[in-house]
Amino acid sequence: MAAALQLDRVSKTYGAKAGPQLRAVDNVSLVIGEGERVALIGASGSGKSTLIRLAAGLVLADARGAGSAAVHAFGMRVQENGRLAREVRAARRNIGLVFQQFALSGRLSVMTNVLVGVLGRISALRGSLGLFNADERRTAYAALAEVGISQHAAKRARELSGGQQQRVAIARALVQGARLVLADEPIASLDPKSAKRVMDTLVTMSRDHGIALVVSLHQVDYATAYFDRVVAMNGGRVVFDGPASRLDAAFLTELYGASAEELILPSQFAVTAPAGADARTSQTVS
Amino acid sequence: MFASNAVHRVATGTMPPPPVTPLATRLARLVLAALTVVVLVFAWYEAEMNPAQLVRDAGNMATLGADFLRPDFTYWDLYFDSMLETLAIAIWGTLLAVIAGIPLGVMSADNVVPGWVAFGVRRVMDACRAINELVFALIFIAAVGLGPFAGVLALFIHTTGVVAKLFSEAVEAIDPAPVEGIRGTGGTWLQEIIFGVLPQVLPLWISYALYRFESNVRSATVLGIVGGGGIGMIFNDTMRSFQYSQASAILIVVIITVSLLDMLSQRIRKRYI
Numbered sequence: 302m303a304a305a306l307q308l309d310r311v312s313k314t315y316g317a318k319a320g321p322q323l324r325a326v327d328n329v330s331l332v333i334g335e336g337e338r339v340a341l342i343g344a345s346g347s348g349k350s351t352l353i354r355l356a357a358g359l360v361l362a363d364a365r366g367a368g369s370a371a372v373h374a375f376g377m378r379v380q381e382n383g384r385l386a387r388e389v390r391a392a393r394r395n396i397g398l399v400f401q402q403f404a405l406s407g408r409l410s411v412m413t414n415v416l417v418g419v420l421g422r423i424s425a426l427r428g429s430l431g432l433f434n435a436d437e438r439r440t441a442y443a444a445l446a447e448v449g450i451s452q453h454a455a456k457r458a459r460e461l462s463g464g465q466q467q468r469v470a471i472a473r474a475l476v477q478g479a480r481l482v483l484a485d486e487p488i489a490s491l492d493p494k495s496a497k498r499v500m501d502t503l504v505t506m507s508r509d510h511g512i513a514l515v516v517s518l519h520q521v522d523y524a525t526a527y528f529d530r531v532v533a534m535n536g537g538r539v540v541f542d543g544p545a546s547r548l549d550a551a552f553l554t555e556l557y558g559a560s561a562e563e564l565i566l567p568s569q570f571a572v573t574a575p576a577g578a579d580a581r582t583s584q585t586v587s
Numbered sequence: 588m589f590a591s592n593a594v595h596r597v598a599t600g601t602m603p604p605p606p607v608t609p610l611a612t613r614l615a616r617l618v619l620a621a622l623t624v625v626v627l628v629f630a631w632y633e634a635e636m637n638p639a640q641l642v643r644d645a646g647n648m649a650t651l652g653a654d655f656l657r658p659d660f661t662y663w664d665l666y667f668d669s670m671l672e673t674l675a676i677a678i679w680g681t682l683l684a685v686i687a688g689i690p691l692g693v694m695s696a697d698n699v700v701p702g703w704v705a706f707g708v709r710r711v712m713d714a715c716r717a718i719n720e721l722v723f724a725l726i727f728i729a730a731v732g733l734g735p736f737a738g739v740l741a742l743f744i745h746t747t748g749v750v751a752k753l754f755s756e757a758v759e760a761i762d763p764a765p766v767e768g769i770r771g772t773g774g775t776w777l778q779e780i781i782f783g784v785l786p787q788v789l790p791l792w793i794s795y796a797l798y799r800f801e802s803n804v805r806s807a808t809v810l811g812i813v814g815g816g817g818i819g820m821i822f823n824d825t826m827r828s829f830q831y832s833q834a835s836a837i838l839i840v841v842i843i844t845v846s847l848l849d850m851l852s853q854r855i856r857k858r859y860i
Contacts, residue, residue: 397772405765406787420782
């Protein structure tokens with residue numbers, strides 16, 4: 302069975318060839334299994350967002366000659382060697398995206414924003430004209446009910462709160478029939494209560510439908526509370542890949558930098574001394 | 588306190604001297620001033636400016652003024668019909684331009700099409716804008732003959748260039764996130780435009796289209812003078828036959844119509860922004 306997501310030796314360098322360059326993602330290989338839930342942690346600028354955008358084919362990896370850098374989702378090619386694959390639209394149908402800033406069309410109704418999820422599998426003409434049939438509308442409404450906001454279906458998306466908009470984005474991924482959801486900082490711009498609600502919705506969706514889930518997060522406590530597997534990035538490289546239980550305070554402090562203000566340590570790490578140093582090295586894939 | 592401190596430092600000679608404008612800068616300013624005067628003098632003679640003529644021909648001016656103060660509405664129904672014709676020219680000229688301007692505007696926004704496409708379409712739109720409606724009117728009169736249809740075509744071509752530019756600027760200013768949201772679902776390029784771009788730009792586009800309609804009503808009035816139909820045509824006739832009172836009545840009809848339309852369109856535009 303093909304992996305939900307497979308990244309092979311993927312790098313991304315920003316900046317002009319002559320000018321200053323930034324290697325946002327540096328030779329990362331990663332496999333996410335079907336139905337697996339993975340938290341992606343790391344400081345700002347560690348490459349989390351770029352990695353997610355590479356996985357969705359929204360950013361092209363550096364070209365490095367034949368046979369190198371490639372991204373596959375469920376065995377379908379998303380991109381290879383710095384070019385979008387021919388089958389990228391088909392591959393994307395399996396991938397739902399949830400962004401920090403929601404990425405909804407604010408003036409369109411909540412319902413339409415969710416219906417957009419079916420565009421990938423209906424005829425281009427019908428989709429372009431917005432002629433969604435009764436079945437699709439029922440599916441969309443059911444998805445809205447599942448994330449708990451069906452009462453707002455007729456409102457414009459921008460009238461909703463941040464947390465509600467994020468749940469519209471999740472409903473869109475559901476309607477899309479995505480088998481892998483990539484969420485880039487989905488709770489970074491939400492208040493704590495909405496953040497928890499959105500994380501609950503994401504994880505419940507993943508569990509109930511067997512959807513693989515990759516979520517990039519700032520909050521380490523969320524990563525350890527909701528996910529079994531944690532991937533940590535630093536300077537564009539994967540520096541930890543393993544169960545959340547193997548994370549320790551010393552590693553996290555190093556990961557976020559000694560004076561990191563963004564590090565919110567989960568309570569169990571508050572006083573514990575570094576314990577799993579050996580275990581950690583064995584999991585490191587850098 | 589600070590002031591007295593400064594006074595003290597000046598008195599004791601410890602205050603550094605104020606900065607002096609460098610000689611080169613002062614010379615450059617002088618040359619610029621001299622050049623400005625030369626251009627103005629040259630333009631005065633080139634434009635045959637002659638204020639004295641206003642005084643010398645005061646008699647003519649008095650007749651003109653007196654006639655204009657007594658507007659003659661005898662042929663009001665003709666003026667009304669011609670005004671309607673002018674409005675019709677503006678309506679169709681604008682509508683055709685908006686229809687053509689939507690795809691052309693999208694195709695000249697370099698955030699949604701490849702750079703070379705945007706560059707090419709933009710140059711064509713530049714050409715449409717560079718040539719005045721009046722010049723297009725003269726060209727179309729040669730092609731389809733005198734009358735309102737030539738006016739419609741002239742407005743259509745020129746306005747297409749204008750709205751395509753305005754539309755594309757709105758597209759270039761959009762938030763790219765919703766577009767990526769559509770792309771992420773596996774939607775086509777056209778669907779990205781329809782569900783990601785259009786909802787963002789539509790209010791601005793409607794506002795721009797209405798604004799162009801307002802200004803096209805004014806342009807359509809002028810088009811008549813070169814033979815493009817509408818109220819401008821009869822205004823030209825009355826002026827040439829020295830019927831200043833009738834010309835005055837026509838101007839009043841134009842002013843009232845244009846003001847009413849501006850007010851109406853402004854009210855609609857406000858609702859969209």
